[in-house]
Amino acid sequence: MGLREVLVERRAATVARIEALARDREGIVASASGVAVDDEHDPEGVTLGFERAHVESLLAGARARLAELDAALARAPHDLGTCEGCGGPIGEERLMARPETRVCVGCAARGSTR
Ligand SMILES: [Zn+2]
Known part of the structure; x- marks a missing residue:
């Protein structure tokens, strides 16, 4: 898996987490509106306030x-395009074929990794 795919996957997971957290917050806000909110004297109000802050x-x-x-x-597109072997450009064609590659065709032919 290429760095970009990893980034895209993690981004999607983070978006899903934000959505889940937003739903949690809505649930907490909904329960809070169902009780008399008095943070100082209502133990449940304190808990809800704490959960919401969390x-x-x-x-x-x-x-x-x-x-x-x-x-x-x-x-990513820029960083992924530089060969780790010689510092030269990897080339778009090679990157499209093997987005996970870190070396150019020349370095790969010389036996560098991948
Ligand atoms: Zn190279």
Whole structure:
């Protein structure tokens, strides 16, 4: 699997996690609206407030990760196109055929990895 595919897969997983967390938050907000919200005197209100803050922080983390993955994906075509053997361009044709490759045709022929 190529770096880009890995990035795309992780991005999809992160998007799914954000959606799941958003649903969790909605569920917490829905339960909170069903009770008298008094954080100081209602034990359940405290718990819901804590859970909501926890989900909010998880959501913020997942959104930050999504931004990092998007940035990496934006860099990926360039970074993937440089040969690790000689530092030269790998070539688009080879990259399309073998997106996971890290070396150009010349280096591959000389027996470098992949
Ligand atoms: Zn090379």
